[in-house]
Amino acid sequence: MEAKRPLARSLAFDWVRNAIVSGVYHGHDYIEESTVCEAVGVSRTPVREAFNQLAAEKYITLTPRHGAQVRGIGAEELIEVYEVRRLIEGRSIELLCETKIPVTDKALSALEDRLRTTTAQHESPLDPELRVTASQTDWMFHYSIVSAAGNSVLSETYEFLRSRQQRVSIETGMRFPDLIKKYDEHHVAMIEAWRSFDEVEFKRILSDHLRPAERILASLEEG
Structure with missing residues:
Protein backbone atom coordinates (compact mmCIF):
# COMPACT_ATOMS: atom_id res chain seq x y z
CA MET A 1 0.00 0.00 0.00
CA ARG A 71 18.88 23.44 -12.96
CA GLY A 72 22.49 24.10 -13.77
CA ILE A 73 24.35 26.63 -11.65
CA GLY A 74 26.10 29.11 -13.91
CA ALA A 75 29.01 31.41 -13.14
CA GLU A 76 26.84 34.49 -13.65
CA GLU A 77 24.25 33.27 -11.12
CA LEU A 78 26.97 32.53 -8.57
CA ILE A 79 28.41 36.02 -8.96
CA GLU A 80 24.98 37.62 -8.63
CA VAL A 81 24.06 35.64 -5.52
CA TYR A 82 27.35 36.57 -3.87
CA GLU A 83 26.91 40.21 -4.86
CA VAL A 84 23.52 40.42 -3.15
CA ARG A 85 24.86 38.58 -0.12
CA ARG A 86 27.73 41.07 0.22
CA LEU A 87 25.25 43.94 0.24
CA ILE A 88 22.96 42.40 2.86
CA GLU A 89 25.60 40.88 5.10
CA GLY A 90 27.85 43.92 4.78
CA ARG A 91 25.11 46.26 5.97
CA SER A 92 24.29 43.85 8.80
CA ILE A 93 27.91 43.94 9.91
CA GLU A 94 27.82 47.74 9.95
CA LEU A 95 24.74 47.71 12.18
CA LEU A 96 26.22 45.11 14.54
CA CYS A 97 29.43 47.07 15.02
CA GLU A 98 27.87 50.55 15.11
CA THR A 99 25.38 49.59 17.84
CA LYS A 100 27.72 47.17 19.62
CA ILE A 101 25.39 44.18 19.46
CA PRO A 102 27.26 41.29 21.14
CA VAL A 103 27.74 37.89 19.54
CA THR A 104 24.48 35.99 19.96
CA ASP A 105 23.98 32.48 21.28
CA LYS A 106 22.22 31.75 18.00
CA ALA A 107 25.37 32.61 16.05
CA LEU A 108 27.60 30.52 18.31
CA SER A 109 25.22 27.57 18.07
CA ALA A 110 25.06 27.92 14.28
CA LEU A 111 28.87 27.93 14.09
CA GLU A 112 29.07 24.78 16.24
CA ASP A 113 26.52 23.04 14.04
CA ARG A 114 28.39 24.04 10.90
CA LEU A 115 31.78 22.82 12.19
CA ARG A 116 30.28 19.57 13.48
CA THR A 117 28.61 18.89 10.14
CA THR A 118 31.66 19.63 8.03
CA THR A 119 33.76 17.36 10.22
CA ALA A 120 31.29 14.56 9.53
CA GLN A 121 31.27 15.53 5.86
CA HIS A 122 35.05 15.16 5.73
CA GLU A 123 34.71 11.62 7.06
CA SER A 124 31.88 10.74 4.64
CA PRO A 125 32.39 13.02 1.59
CA LEU A 126 29.96 11.10 -0.63
CA ASP A 127 27.00 11.25 1.74
CA PRO A 128 24.35 13.40 -0.04
CA GLU A 129 22.45 14.11 3.18
CA LEU A 130 25.57 15.59 4.75
CA ARG A 131 26.03 17.84 1.72
CA VAL A 132 22.52 19.15 2.19
CA THR A 133 22.96 19.55 5.96
CA ALA A 134 26.26 21.36 5.44
CA SER A 135 24.58 23.82 3.10
CA GLN A 136 21.78 24.36 5.63
CA THR A 137 24.19 24.99 8.51
CA ASP A 138 26.19 27.38 6.34
CA TRP A 139 23.04 29.37 5.59
CA MET A 140 21.99 29.37 9.25
CA PHE A 141 25.36 30.75 10.32
CA HIS A 142 25.17 33.65 7.91
CA TYR A 143 21.50 34.24 8.67
CA SER A 144 22.36 34.47 12.37
CA ILE A 145 24.59 37.44 11.54
CA VAL A 146 21.93 39.15 9.44
CA SER A 147 19.08 38.55 11.91
CA ALA A 148 21.16 39.81 14.85
CA ALA A 149 21.38 43.23 13.19
CA GLY A 150 17.68 43.73 13.91
CA ASN A 151 16.57 44.96 10.48
CA SER A 152 13.54 42.86 9.54
CA VAL A 153 13.65 43.84 5.86
CA LEU A 154 17.27 42.71 5.55
CA SER A 155 16.38 39.42 7.24
CA GLU A 156 13.34 38.82 5.04
CA THR A 157 15.31 39.59 1.88
CA TYR A 158 18.07 37.25 2.98
CA GLU A 159 15.57 34.48 3.64
CA PHE A 160 14.39 34.81 0.05
CA LEU A 161 17.88 33.78 -1.08
CA ARG A 162 17.93 30.64 1.04
CA SER A 163 17.18 27.91 -1.50
CA ARG A 164 19.40 29.43 -4.18
CA GLN A 165 22.23 30.02 -1.74
CA GLN A 166 22.06 26.43 -0.52
CA ARG A 167 22.00 25.10 -4.08
CA VAL A 168 25.14 27.10 -4.89
CA SER A 169 26.77 25.88 -1.68
CA ILE A 170 26.05 22.24 -2.52
CA GLU A 171 27.32 22.60 -6.08
CA THR A 172 30.61 24.28 -5.14
CA GLY A 173 31.12 21.89 -2.21
CA MET A 174 30.75 18.91 -4.54
CA ARG A 175 33.24 20.28 -7.04
CA PHE A 176 35.82 21.65 -4.58
CA PRO A 177 35.60 19.92 -1.17
CA ASP A 178 39.08 21.20 -0.32
CA LEU A 179 37.64 24.72 0.07
CA ILE A 180 35.37 23.73 2.97
CA LYS A 181 38.17 24.09 5.53
CA LYS A 182 39.00 27.56 4.23
CA TYR A 183 35.37 28.66 4.46
CA ASP A 184 35.06 27.41 8.03
CA GLU A 185 38.22 29.31 8.98
CA HIS A 186 36.43 32.39 7.68
CA HIS A 187 33.39 31.58 9.82
CA VAL A 188 35.49 31.36 12.98
CA ALA A 189 37.32 34.58 12.10
CA MET A 190 34.01 36.39 11.56
CA ILE A 191 32.92 35.58 15.10
CA GLU A 192 36.22 36.91 16.47
CA ALA A 193 35.86 40.14 14.51
CA TRP A 194 32.30 40.47 15.76
CA ARG A 195 33.43 39.99 19.38
CA SER A 196 35.73 43.00 19.07
CA PHE A 197 33.32 45.01 16.88
CA ASP A 198 36.06 45.35 14.29
CA GLU A 199 33.93 46.39 11.33
CA VAL A 200 36.84 46.73 8.92
CA GLU A 201 38.17 43.24 9.65
CA PHE A 202 34.69 41.70 9.73
CA LYS A 203 33.89 43.08 6.28
CA ARG A 204 37.31 42.14 4.93
CA ILE A 205 36.75 38.51 5.92
CA LEU A 206 33.26 38.57 4.42
CA SER A 207 34.60 39.98 1.16
CA ASP A 208 37.22 37.23 0.97
CA HIS A 209 34.59 34.63 1.88
CA LEU A 210 32.24 35.74 -0.88
CA ARG A 211 34.84 36.06 -3.60
CA PRO A 212 34.40 33.00 -5.87
CA ALA A 213 37.69 31.40 -6.81
CA GLU A 214 38.54 31.52 -10.50
CA ARG A 215 38.54 27.72 -10.69
CA ILE A 216 34.96 27.65 -9.39
CA LEU A 217 33.82 30.15 -12.00
CA ALA A 218 35.68 28.29 -14.76
CA SER A 219 34.10 24.97 -13.77
CA LEU A 220 30.61 26.46 -13.78
CA GLU A 221 31.15 28.02 -17.17
CA GLU A 222 32.20 24.61 -18.49
CA GLY A 223 28.97 23.06 -17.08
Whole structure:
Protein backbone atom coordinates (compact mmCIF):
# COMPACT_ATOMS: atom_id res chain seq x y z
CA MET A 1 0.00 0.00 0.00
CA GLU A 2 1.31 3.43 -0.94
CA ALA A 3 2.27 5.78 1.88
CA LYS A 4 -0.04 8.68 2.71
CA ARG A 5 0.42 11.59 0.34
CA PRO A 6 2.47 13.95 2.59
CA LEU A 7 4.87 11.10 3.37
CA ALA A 8 4.91 9.96 -0.26
CA ARG A 9 5.67 13.51 -1.41
CA SER A 10 8.48 13.77 1.14
CA LEU A 11 9.97 10.44 0.02
CA ALA A 12 9.87 11.54 -3.63
CA PHE A 13 11.36 14.94 -2.78
CA ASP A 14 14.23 13.41 -0.79
CA TRP A 15 14.97 10.84 -3.50
CA VAL A 16 15.21 13.42 -6.28
CA ARG A 17 17.15 15.93 -4.22
CA ASN A 18 19.65 13.28 -3.14
CA ALA A 19 20.01 12.09 -6.73
CA ILE A 20 20.88 15.64 -7.77
CA VAL A 21 23.33 16.45 -4.98
CA SER A 22 25.04 13.05 -5.22
CA GLY A 23 25.66 13.49 -8.95
CA VAL A 24 23.25 10.88 -10.32
CA TYR A 25 21.62 13.74 -12.21
CA HIS A 26 23.56 16.70 -13.53
CA GLY A 27 22.59 20.17 -14.66
CA HIS A 28 20.16 20.13 -17.62
CA ASP A 29 19.32 16.42 -17.22
CA TYR A 30 15.63 15.53 -17.36
CA ILE A 31 13.99 13.48 -14.61
CA GLU A 32 11.05 11.30 -15.59
CA GLU A 33 8.06 11.00 -13.27
CA SER A 34 7.92 7.28 -13.95
CA THR A 35 11.54 6.86 -12.82
CA VAL A 36 10.81 8.45 -9.46
CA CYS A 37 7.54 6.53 -9.06
CA GLU A 38 9.33 3.23 -9.61
CA ALA A 39 12.33 4.09 -7.43
CA VAL A 40 10.28 5.34 -4.47
CA GLY A 41 7.16 3.21 -4.89
CA VAL A 42 4.64 6.04 -5.05
CA SER A 43 2.07 7.29 -7.55
CA ARG A 44 2.46 10.22 -9.92
CA THR A 45 0.51 12.73 -7.80
CA PRO A 46 2.99 12.98 -4.89
CA VAL A 47 5.87 12.98 -7.41
CA ARG A 48 4.34 15.99 -9.17
CA GLU A 49 3.90 17.70 -5.81
CA ALA A 50 7.54 16.95 -4.99
CA PHE A 51 8.58 18.39 -8.36
CA ASN A 52 6.72 21.61 -7.54
CA GLN A 53 8.57 21.88 -4.23
CA LEU A 54 11.90 21.14 -5.89
CA ALA A 55 11.21 23.82 -8.49
CA ALA A 56 10.40 26.34 -5.74
CA GLU A 57 13.72 25.51 -4.08
CA LYS A 58 15.62 25.98 -7.38
CA TYR A 59 16.72 22.37 -7.82
CA ILE A 60 14.76 21.85 -11.04
CA THR A 61 12.85 23.75 -13.69
CA LEU A 62 9.44 22.57 -14.86
CA THR A 63 8.91 23.01 -18.59
CA PRO A 64 5.71 22.30 -20.58
CA ARG A 65 5.77 18.97 -22.46
CA HIS A 66 9.27 18.21 -21.20
CA GLY A 67 8.85 17.84 -17.44
CA ALA A 68 11.49 18.29 -14.76
CA GLN A 69 14.94 19.50 -15.76
CA VAL A 70 17.79 19.82 -13.28
CA ARG A 71 18.88 23.44 -12.96
CA GLY A 72 22.49 24.10 -13.77
CA ILE A 73 24.35 26.63 -11.65
CA GLY A 74 26.10 29.11 -13.91
CA ALA A 75 29.01 31.41 -13.14
CA GLU A 76 26.84 34.49 -13.65
CA GLU A 77 24.25 33.27 -11.12
CA LEU A 78 26.97 32.53 -8.57
CA ILE A 79 28.41 36.02 -8.96
CA GLU A 80 24.98 37.62 -8.63
CA VAL A 81 24.06 35.64 -5.52
CA TYR A 82 27.35 36.57 -3.87
CA GLU A 83 26.91 40.21 -4.86
CA VAL A 84 23.52 40.42 -3.15
CA ARG A 85 24.86 38.58 -0.12
CA ARG A 86 27.73 41.07 0.22
CA LEU A 87 25.25 43.94 0.24
CA ILE A 88 22.96 42.40 2.86
CA GLU A 89 25.60 40.88 5.10
CA GLY A 90 27.85 43.92 4.78
CA ARG A 91 25.11 46.26 5.97
CA SER A 92 24.29 43.85 8.80
CA ILE A 93 27.91 43.94 9.91
CA GLU A 94 27.82 47.74 9.95
CA LEU A 95 24.74 47.71 12.18
CA LEU A 96 26.22 45.11 14.54
CA CYS A 97 29.43 47.07 15.02
CA GLU A 98 27.87 50.55 15.11
CA THR A 99 25.38 49.59 17.84
CA LYS A 100 27.72 47.17 19.62
CA ILE A 101 25.39 44.18 19.46
CA PRO A 102 27.26 41.29 21.14
CA VAL A 103 27.74 37.89 19.54
CA THR A 104 24.48 35.99 19.96
CA ASP A 105 23.98 32.48 21.28
CA LYS A 106 22.22 31.75 18.00
CA ALA A 107 25.37 32.61 16.05
CA LEU A 108 27.60 30.52 18.31
CA SER A 109 25.22 27.57 18.07
CA ALA A 110 25.06 27.92 14.28
CA LEU A 111 28.87 27.93 14.09
CA GLU A 112 29.07 24.78 16.24
CA ASP A 113 26.52 23.04 14.04
CA ARG A 114 28.39 24.04 10.90
CA LEU A 115 31.78 22.82 12.19
CA ARG A 116 30.28 19.57 13.48
CA THR A 117 28.61 18.89 10.14
CA THR A 118 31.66 19.63 8.03
CA THR A 119 33.76 17.36 10.22
CA ALA A 120 31.29 14.56 9.53
CA GLN A 121 31.27 15.53 5.86
CA HIS A 122 35.05 15.16 5.73
CA GLU A 123 34.71 11.62 7.06
CA SER A 124 31.88 10.74 4.64
CA PRO A 125 32.39 13.02 1.59
CA LEU A 126 29.96 11.10 -0.63
CA ASP A 127 27.00 11.25 1.74
CA PRO A 128 24.35 13.40 -0.04
CA GLU A 129 22.45 14.11 3.18
CA LEU A 130 25.57 15.59 4.75
CA ARG A 131 26.03 17.84 1.72
CA VAL A 132 22.52 19.15 2.19
CA THR A 133 22.96 19.55 5.96
CA ALA A 134 26.26 21.36 5.44
CA SER A 135 24.58 23.82 3.10
CA GLN A 136 21.78 24.36 5.63
CA THR A 137 24.19 24.99 8.51
CA ASP A 138 26.19 27.38 6.34
CA TRP A 139 23.04 29.37 5.59
CA MET A 140 21.99 29.37 9.25
CA PHE A 141 25.36 30.75 10.32
CA HIS A 142 25.17 33.65 7.91
CA TYR A 143 21.50 34.24 8.67
CA SER A 144 22.36 34.47 12.37
CA ILE A 145 24.59 37.44 11.54
CA VAL A 146 21.93 39.15 9.44
CA SER A 147 19.08 38.55 11.91
CA ALA A 148 21.16 39.81 14.85
CA ALA A 149 21.38 43.23 13.19
CA GLY A 150 17.68 43.73 13.91
CA ASN A 151 16.57 44.96 10.48
CA SER A 152 13.54 42.86 9.54
CA VAL A 153 13.65 43.84 5.86
CA LEU A 154 17.27 42.71 5.55
CA SER A 155 16.38 39.42 7.24
CA GLU A 156 13.34 38.82 5.04
CA THR A 157 15.31 39.59 1.88
CA TYR A 158 18.07 37.25 2.98
CA GLU A 159 15.57 34.48 3.64
CA PHE A 160 14.39 34.81 0.05
CA LEU A 161 17.88 33.78 -1.08
CA ARG A 162 17.93 30.64 1.04
CA SER A 163 17.18 27.91 -1.50
CA ARG A 164 19.40 29.43 -4.18
CA GLN A 165 22.23 30.02 -1.74
CA GLN A 166 22.06 26.43 -0.52
CA ARG A 167 22.00 25.10 -4.08
CA VAL A 168 25.14 27.10 -4.89
CA SER A 169 26.77 25.88 -1.68
CA ILE A 170 26.05 22.24 -2.52
CA GLU A 171 27.32 22.60 -6.08
CA THR A 172 30.61 24.28 -5.14
CA GLY A 173 31.12 21.89 -2.21
CA MET A 174 30.75 18.91 -4.54
CA ARG A 175 33.24 20.28 -7.04
CA PHE A 176 35.82 21.65 -4.58
CA PRO A 177 35.60 19.92 -1.17
CA ASP A 178 39.08 21.20 -0.32
CA LEU A 179 37.64 24.72 0.07
CA ILE A 180 35.37 23.73 2.97
CA LYS A 181 38.17 24.09 5.53
CA LYS A 182 39.00 27.56 4.23
CA TYR A 183 35.37 28.66 4.46
CA ASP A 184 35.06 27.41 8.03
CA GLU A 185 38.22 29.31 8.98
CA HIS A 186 36.43 32.39 7.68
CA HIS A 187 33.39 31.58 9.82
CA VAL A 188 35.49 31.36 12.98
CA ALA A 189 37.32 34.58 12.10
CA MET A 190 34.01 36.39 11.56
CA ILE A 191 32.92 35.58 15.10
CA GLU A 192 36.22 36.91 16.47
CA ALA A 193 35.86 40.14 14.51
CA TRP A 194 32.30 40.47 15.76
CA ARG A 195 33.43 39.99 19.38
CA SER A 196 35.73 43.00 19.07
CA PHE A 197 33.32 45.01 16.88
CA ASP A 198 36.06 45.35 14.29
CA GLU A 199 33.93 46.39 11.33
CA VAL A 200 36.84 46.73 8.92
CA GLU A 201 38.17 43.24 9.65
CA PHE A 202 34.69 41.70 9.73
CA LYS A 203 33.89 43.08 6.28
CA ARG A 204 37.31 42.14 4.93
CA ILE A 205 36.75 38.51 5.92
CA LEU A 206 33.26 38.57 4.42
CA SER A 207 34.60 39.98 1.16
CA ASP A 208 37.22 37.23 0.97
CA HIS A 209 34.59 34.63 1.88
CA LEU A 210 32.24 35.74 -0.88
CA ARG A 211 34.84 36.06 -3.60
CA PRO A 212 34.40 33.00 -5.87
CA ALA A 213 37.69 31.40 -6.81
CA GLU A 214 38.54 31.52 -10.50
CA ARG A 215 38.54 27.72 -10.69
CA ILE A 216 34.96 27.65 -9.39
CA LEU A 217 33.82 30.15 -12.00
CA ALA A 218 35.68 28.29 -14.76
CA SER A 219 34.10 24.97 -13.77
CA LEU A 220 30.61 26.46 -13.78
CA GLU A 221 31.15 28.02 -17.17
CA GLU A 222 32.20 24.61 -18.49
CA GLY A 223 28.97 23.06 -17.08
